[in-house]
Amino acid sequence: MAPITDHPLRYKLANELHARPFPSMTAPCSAVYLAIKMPNDAVSRDRGKDLEHLTALLDRHGAPHPQPGATHYYGQIGKHWLKWEQHTEFVTYTAFSEAGMNRPFDPADFEVFPTDWLDAAPGQRITSAMLHIVQMPAQEAEVGKHLDAWFVTESLAAASVLDDAAVVAGDFRIDLNGHLRFAVFTRPDTTARRIGRIVQRLCEIETYKSMSMLGFARVRSMQPALNDLDTRLTGLMSAMTDEGASAEKTLHELLETSAKLETLSAQASFRFAATAAYEALVNQRIEALREERFQGRQHFAEFMMRRYAPAMRTVNAAERRLEAMSSRSIRASNLLRTRVDVERSAQNQALLESMDKRSDLQLRLQRTVEGLSVVAISYYAVSLVGYLLYPLAETSGSSKGALTALITLPVVGFVWWAIRRLRAKVE
Numbered sequence: 001m002a003p004i005t006d007h008p009l010r011y012k013l014a015n016e017l018h019a020r021p022f023p024s025m026t027a028p029c030s031a032v033y034l035a036i037k038m039p040n041d042a043v044s045r046d047r048g049k050d051l052e053h054l055t056a057l058l059d060r061h062g063a064p065h066p067q068p069g070a071t072h073y074y075g076q077i078g079k080h081w082l083k084w085e086q087h088t089e090f091v092t093y094t095a096f097s098e099a100g101m102n103r104p105f106d107p108a109d110f111e112v113f114p115t116d117w118l119d120a121a122p123g124q125r126i127t128s129a130m131l132h133i134v135q136m137p138a139q140e141a142e143v144g145k146h147l148d149a150w151f152v153t154e155s156l157a158a159a160s161v162l163d164d165a166a167v168v169a170g171d172f173r174i175d176l177n178g179h180l181r182f183a184v185f186t187r188p189d190t191t192a193r194r195i196g197r198i199v200q201r202l203c204e205i206e207t208y209k210s211m212s213m214l215g216f217a218r219v220r221s222m223q224p225a226l227n228d229l230d231t232r233l234t235g236l237m238s239a240m241t242d243e244g245a246s247a248e249k250t251l252h253e254l255l256e257t258s259a260k261l262e263t264l265s266a267q268a269s270f271r272f273a274a275t276a277a278y279e280a281l282v283n284q285r286i287e288a289l290r291e292e293r294f295q296g297r298q299h300f301a302e303f304m305m306r307r308y309a310p311a312m313r314t315v316n317a318a319e320r321r322l323e324a325m326s327s328r329s330i331r332a333s334n335l336l337r338t339r340v341d342v343e344r345s346a347q348n349q350a351l352l353e354s355m356d357k358r359s360d361l362q363l364r365l366q367r368t369v370e371g372l373s374v375v376a377i378s379y380y381a382v383s384l385v386g387y388l389l390y391p392l393a394e395t396s397g398s399s400k401g402a403l404t405a406l407i408t409l410p411v412v413g414f415v416w417w418a419i420r421r422l423r424a425k426v427e
Contacts, residue, residue, distance in 0.1 A: 031096035159291035159299035215275025
């Protein structure tokens with residue numbers, strides 16, 4: 001009996017679940033994060049260029065290269081540990097270091113990514129962040145002082161997470177150096193892997209939030225076109241009730257509007273779907289933090305509810321509006337097409353009636369011509385029969401005129417009967 005065989009993708013799919021482990025960090029430490037996206041709202045990335053860009057950074061530090069076709073990498077570059085991940089629309093770099101802690105959110109920490117290397121990136125920066133990870137001060141009141149000094153209080157979100165394992169904070173604002181800031185205050189008994197998970201979650205929340213906001217930007221750029229098409233569609237639907245308007249012209253304009261709506265829908269369909277997916281990931285990552293209120297401040301979920309959720313509702317409303325307008329234009333086109341078909345049927349019926357009248361006139365004319373043809377044929381037939389019977393007239397003593405008069409009626413009757421019979425056969 002042959003042994004059972006494995007599916008060729010069995011090990012690859014199983015290993016994919018463990019391919020992106022969380023980093024391990026111990027406080028105090030710092031981390032810098034970078035996410036690069038293709039420009040012009042491109043959907044897919046050139047994975048080869050992403051690997052080349054990563055390799056260029058690794059070569060600066062003499063670090064080993066990733067495997068060909070890799071979508072993730074974890075290794076040491078100098079005094080930093082680097083985590084690289086490739087996604088559908090973007091690629092991320094996370095570098096963290098536990099050596100030589102500088103002042104909080106020191107711009108020098110981001111020098112792990114050289115300026116010339118950043119300039120050669122295959123895409124554009126969608127977000128970047130600096131994370132400051134320290135142990136919780138003995139007096140929790142000190143945390144509040146740090147938060148007020150590091151962040152914009154008006155938009156600051158702070159919460160105790162993972163059953164009070166740490167306090168996380170951020171204001172989701174871009175500082176003067178072009179980066180967002182997040183602070184993590186850990187309890188003494190918080191493990192290195194748990195700290196790594198917290199840092200990873202914060203980076204994911206920021207990245208997915210930024211990516212989903214691309215949908216909001218797309219909606220704002222689409223808004224003038226949607227308003228124009230909505231006005232035009234409403235006007236065309238009003239014209240449908242006008243008996244004096246040309247139905248075919250209105251149908252042509254309506255189909256043109258429907259085509260424009262379908263084009264907008266096709267162009268925005270991926271962004272709408274991606275926005276919904278990213279929004280779900282943002283909410284999922286925040287929920288995974290298991291937030292609790294800290295010092296009466298708003299937590300991340302509350303911040304998202306007030307600042308982020310309205311933008312996502314705008315995207316959802318625009319998507320529903322576009323679908324509704326497309327459905328409305330399709331229904332209007334179907335109704336107008338039915339009206340055009342009815343009008344054409346009426347025209348065809350009138351044409352058939354006209355053709356029927358002409359056929360009746362032709363039949364009457366044919367019957368008139370038929371009578372004339374009987375006379376004409378009879379005339380020639382009488383002449384022929386007369387020529388045949390003239391010799392008999394001399395022997396019988398009758399005149400030619402009498403003989404012609406005698407045969408005229410029978411010949412005419414025979415010709416009329418023959419033509420009637422022939423017509424009956426044809427009909």
